[in-house]
Each structure stands twice: as C-alpha cells, then as structure tokens.
Amino acid sequence: MANDSGGPYAQPADMPTPLLDKVELPEDLRKLTLEELPQLCSEIRHFLIHNLSKNPGHFASSMGSVELTVALHYVFNTPYDRIVWDVGHQAYAHKILTGRRGRFGENRRLNGLSGFPNPQESEYDTFTAGHASNSISAALGMAVASELRHDNPQRKVVAVIGDASISGGLAFEGLNNAANMPNDLLIILNDNDMSIDRNVGSLNGYLAHLTTSPAYNALRYKTYKAMRKMHLVSERRRGSILRFNNSLKSLITKQQNIFEGLNIRYFGPFDGHDIRRIVRVLNDIKNIKGPKLLHLRTIKGKGYAPAEADPATWHAPGRFNPLTGEILKGEGARPPKWQEVFGKTLVELAEADSRVVGITAAMPSGTSISELQAVYPERTFDVGISEGHAMTFAGGLCKDGMRPFVAIYSSFLQRAYDNIIHDVAIGSLPVTICIDRAGLVGEDGVTHHGAYDMSYLNPIPGITIASPSDEKMLRDLMYTSLHHDGGPFAIRYPRGEARNIEWRSAMEEMPIGRGRELADGSDVVVMSIGPIAAEVEKAISALSGRGVKAAHYDMIFLKPIDAELLRKAAEKECMIVTVEDGTTNGGLGSTVRQWLDDNGMRRHVVNIGIPDKFVAQGTPEQLYKLCGMDAESISKIILENL
Secondary structure, three states: OOOOOOOOOOOOOOOOOOOHHHOOOHHHHOOOOHHHHHHHHHHHHHHHHHHHHHOOOOHHHHHHOHHHHHHHHHHOOOOOOEEEEOOOOOOHHHHHHHHHHHHHHHOOOOOOOOOOOOOOOOOOOOOOOOOOOOHHHHHHHHHHHHHHHOOOOOOOEEEEEEOOHHHOHHHHHHHHHHOOOOOOOEEEEEEOOEOOOEOOOHHHHHHHHOOOOHHHHHHHHHHHHHHHHOOOOOHHHHHHHHHHHHHHHHHHHOOOOHHHHOOOEEEEEEEOOOHHHHHHHHHHHOOOOOOEEEEEEOOOOOOOHHHHHOOOHHHOOOOEOOOOOOEOOOOOOOOOEHHHHHHHHHHHHHHHOOOEEEEEOOOHHHHOOHHHHHHOHHHEEEOOOOHHHHHHHHHHHHHOOOEEEEEEEHHHHHHHHHHHHHHHHOOOOOOEEEEEOOEOOOOOOOOOOEOOHHHHHOOOOOOEEEOOOOHHHHHHHHHHHHOOOOOOEEEEOOOOEOOOOOOOOOOOOOOOOOOEEEEOOOOEEEEEEOOOHHHHHHHHHHHHOOOOOEEEEEOOEEEOOOHHHHHHHHHOOOEEEEEEEEEOOOOHHHHHHHHHHHOOOOOOEEEEEEOOOOOOOOOHHHHHHHOOOOHHHHHHHHHHHO
C-alpha cells in the first residue's frame, strides 16, 4: 500500500523533533511563539504515528485533535484551569504534553499509563473519562464549584466533547442545566462527523450543516462589551437580551441554532486544524461571561492518509507499518472473534424469522451487528450513544411483536439499568440482551471491563442470564432466546477470539437453567460460567497430575441456576470452588453460597473472580493472573484450600 505520490505515509522514526523535545509540561509549551505551533503539531503527529504503530491504541481520534489540544494548553493555565475530556479517545496529545511523553511507550500496559484520562495518574487529568457524554456535566460541576468558592484568579473550565458524544442524553441534560445556573463554562465541540462508526441521528445532520458568521459573533461581542461599559445591560438582564439576539439572528440568517436556543453562546464552526486561529478564538472568548460553545470541525486521522481515508478501521488499528500504512495481521488460520460468531448467527436467525431485529448503540462494527445491517438494513437500528433509549426502544418493538437482539458492551449497558427493569423486565418482554465485552477486556482498562453485568442483572425478577463456554453454545443460546417468551434473556460473552476455527453448526434449543458436567471427581467441585471454563479445564488437568480428583460443572445459566447440579455438588461433601470472569460480589459465587445456605447445605466455598476493587489496564492474560483467574492461580488456590 502506498500513497498517491508513491512515497511513504510517514517520516522515518529518527526524524528530529526539536520543538517537542523542549516541551515536558504545558508551561514549556507556553514559551513557544504562535508561529512555532504548527511545527509542534506536526512533531506530535510524528511521535504518535511511530509510537502507536508499535504499541497500539486509539489512533485516529488522537491524530484529529492535536491542534485543539495544543491550543488548549497554550491558552489556558493548566492544571489550575480545568480541561475535562469526554471519552478520552482523543487525549494522547494531552498526555504527551503533560509530563508523560517519556512513559508513552507504556500506554495501555500493566502498571503503565491508562489509555484514558485518569485523575490518579496526573493532576492534568481532571476527571475520569472512558464512557461518552459525561464531560459537560462534570465540567459544569467544576465551574459552579469555582463560582461558589470565589476562586481568585477565577478558574477557567473547558469541556471537550465530540459530535457523537454530544448526542447522548447525559450531554443534553448538562447543556440544559448549564444555561440555568451561574457559570462561565466553555464547551468545545470537536466535530469530526465520526464516532467509531459513522454518526447517526438528526443531530449529526444538523451539525454537518451548521454555520454562523464570525463577523456577526465579533460584532455582537464588541457591542455587548460596550453596552456593559455604559451600564446599558447587566448580568441580570443578560438572559432576556441573549434570547432576543438569538431570535433576531435566526430571523436574519433563516437558521436556527440549537445551542443558542438553550441560551448558550455559540461560536463557529472553525477549522479545527488551523492552530493560529484556534488560539486567537480561545483568547477572544475565554473571558466571556456565561456558558458558551466553540464548534471546531476536525478530520479524524488527520495527518496520516490511510487513517483519513478510513477512520473507522483506524480508530484502533493495532500494529501497523507507519511507512506503508499496512495494518499487520497475525499469520495462519485463527478462531473467529466472539463478536463475529454473534453477528453471523444473528443473520441466520433473521433469515429464518422475520420478527428478528438488531439494535446497537453506536457500535455496529464493534458488536458485529453490522453483519445484519449489510443484509437487512431495514431491520437494523443504530440508535447512537443512547443505551437507555436502545433498551426502551427494544421494549416497544417487542411489545408489538418483534424479537429484538440488543448488542451493547457490558460496561456501557450499565447506563441502561433502569430501562431494563422498568421498560423490559416489568412487562416480561422477551428482549435478548447481547452483552458484548463481558469480563476483563484488557488494555482499555478500568472504564471498559465488563465486571458487573451478572451482579447488576441477577436481582431483576424474571430475567434469564447465561454465558456460553464456546461458539456453538453462543449460537444455541441465541436460538433458545428467540424461542423463549418468558421475559428478557441476557447472554454475556467476552472480547476477542473464541476457541475453535470450525464453529458453524446446526442450532439447538437448550433447556433453560440446566448446566453440564464436564468432569467428575470427589476431592473438589469447580463450578464455572462462560469461556473461563477453558482455564478451569487446564487447572483440573494440572491438579490431576498432583493426585487431586476435581469435578467440573459448567453452569451456563446464572439465573435460573441449575439446582440439580448444585445439589449433586453439595452431596459430595467436599470443597466447592466457583470461577467467573466477573465480580464475585453478586455473581456466580454469591448465588451458589446463597443457594447452599437457603437449602441448609453449608459447605466450604471458595470464590474466584474479579475482586472487590477496580482493575487497571494490561493484557487479558496479565489481568487474569493478577485477579487469580488463570489456570495456574486456580490450581494453586485449590491446593491451598484443600
């Protein structure tokens, strides 16, 4: 793969970066001249390309926000002034400029840098980021706190949010609240017309066509300052005057501005890669009283031609050759990803049953619901970053005869908890909840681990919760859910590769609430749920070499749990060990303990799973070992407790 000119896509790795070498912290950045900033941005991109080609991460988003990041730290007095990032996919340049360039090779690694802004890592990371749409609310809280404390000098607070994130309901709640309380919050809309997949919804179309006159904004601001100086307007009357101005502007331009309709001053859109202009605009507006929004148009993947041409693929491309743009793949046949099995199976179910529809929240390719989208676009719904809406929408579809399969990452499904209870479970609606990225997901770290889904779903009356240990079982569970009319049916499966290269098989209906016995033994009974059964199998094999006879029950269903297998385990009167890729609080281990207590069968029970703490980033293998969930740790724990 080569670029149009036949040359490389990137400069060689040893290209000098004289300006970047001078910048350790934002205070060093602010010593540069405005004319030097374009070169600094180029050097940051060079650094990102060569580092992320070897140590993968979120590439395209961070490439697109370089000028914005440089301008923010150049204009504002960080860390005293606050920058609140939304999601954090775009924050790598921020990390480089805030004292972490020397450690950037440890990004997303165990005991290294978090892949997202993390307040425990740096004082420049003002708020936890990882899930979308929270920046405006958090930044508003900081801005109001500064007002209440009467900070001197006044602390500036900036929320940076993308055009996908601003479509989320929480962002609108923050916008609405920002207009109704004293604050000087600055919201920067980083608009690249992309999330991971293409943005959807009417707001995205609105942003794509939104324009305003820079001359008008400049004139209005100058007029406002002059009238303030002459005591013709006051902050008390500012709201009514702003509403009048907005109405007049809409009449003259024949264009309505949603932000100014909320009484939030709007500036833009501006070219988000014109660093000199961004700096000038930020300096012009940073002292304007009241909430305001700066709209910047950026290009995801800016500065690297393959990423600009295909930003979805280059969102997180893995390792690549920076000179040729070739994304490096492993050699040889590999098992499919769990998501691929889900997506292709969903197509098969939809072909056989016209009631089947697919729903996702801004993740069609991530969840592989794009497989259904390609074949049945009219039966596939990407609702954007709106997980709660996705579940209630599914409930409405289900109420009138459709069979929705809702695919959402486990950590994002947390946002839809009330909707699952109120809009699906109470009505006993048979919605299939496909919980992607369940368990420890690896390098994305604490904000993305699917640790809690079994625990937070388990108390809901009438729900079925299951987890397959292999690809065939995932297909069978999906088929079973389609023929189950007794309420919501949750199926959880992990990120990454499944187990078998040959995975297609005829689908069969499974008995709900029935597990299976994989091995018999009398010294210990190990109960697992989901793909972690593979680690248990290896542990049992190692224990056998030590003379320990272990039974292994794959429970499959957390709810309803297999009482017959539990009774059989209890009757062995030996130690029972539960293993799950989820928190031990409220999951399989807790359920087994409660069942034994309720039935008067007190046994020695050891629970293995994600401990009662937040787990940072690392490879899945490292994190399994860290949490005592790998085969070696499982066998060691069993031997220590026998």
